[in-house]
Amino acid sequence: MERHKALEIVKKQLTEHRYQHTLGVMETAIELARKYGVDEKKAELAAIFHDYAKFRPKEEMKQIILEQNMPNDLLSYNMELWHAPVGAYLVQREVGIQDEEVLNAIRYHTSGRANMTALEKVVYVADYIEPGRIFPGVEEVRELARHDLDEALIQALKNTIQFLMKKNQPIYPDTFYTYNAMVMNRKGGIET
Numbered sequence: 762m763e764r765h766k767a768l769e770i771v772k773k774q775l776t777e778h779r780y781q782h783t784l785g786v787m788e789t790a791i792e793l794a795r796k797y798g799v800d801e802k803k804a805e806l807a808a809i810f811h812d813y814a815k816f817r818p819k820e821e822m823k824q825i826i827l828e829q830n831m832p833n834d835l836l837s838y839n840m841e842l843w844h845a846p847v848g849a850y851l852v853q854r855e856v857g858i859q860d861e862e863v864l865n866a867i868r869y870h871t872s873g874r875a876n877m878t879a880l881e882k883v884v885y886v887a888d889y890i891e892p893g894r895i896f897p898g899v900e901e902v903r904e905l906a907r908h909d910l911d912e913a914l915i916q917a918l919k920n921t922i923q924f925l926m927k928k929n930q931p932i933y934p935d936t937f938y939t940y941n942a943m944v945m946n947r948k949g950g951i952e953t
């Protein structure tokens with residue numbers, strides 16, 4: 762799908778603020794894909810559609826999670842997580858994107874998952890560091906992303922987990938699984 766066509770479709774689903782964020786994620790994902798040898802077109806497409814379901818009504822998302830047999834435990838956690846798997850489903854159904862790698866990058870862009878593909882990592886990190894993001898710790902992840910995608914992802918996960926803990930929020934298990942898998946597979950192994 763052409764970029765302008767994809768952007769035209771997604772723009773209708775988003776607020777202006779979220780659309781600007783999407784443009785930032787797209788540019789960043791393309792840069793990271795180029796740097797780390799990931800398919801740039803897939804990174805571009807996944808980035809454009811990653812927040813497609815962000816503004817769907819809560820009830821619609823809940824219904825899709827139940828009807829499509831998505832992990833039920835999602836419903837016990839922050840609804841902020843829901844738009845990612847629901848987005849992958851809707852992008853396939855409504856936009857007609859069938860590429861499983863692209864759909865998975867959308868599906869796991871919020872929770873992560875153990876053993877993420879390079880494309881999934883690119884979209885996750887791009888979502889975290891795009892130029893519009895301003896929060897404590899983002900600059901450190903930006904810097905890491907210039908040299909090491911895995912270290913950038915680990916730092917983003919650490920920040921996210923710590924942020925949620927400080928707010929006494931639960932942490933979705935996939936986020937821990939992602940962190941654990943990344944740290945255990947880290948170059949040089951784990952320190953004992």
Ligand SMILES: [Fe+2]
Pocket residue numbers: 811812844845870871
């Ligand atoms: Fe998102």
Ligand SMILES: [Fe+2]
Pocket residue numbers: 782786811812888
């Ligand atoms: Fe996003």
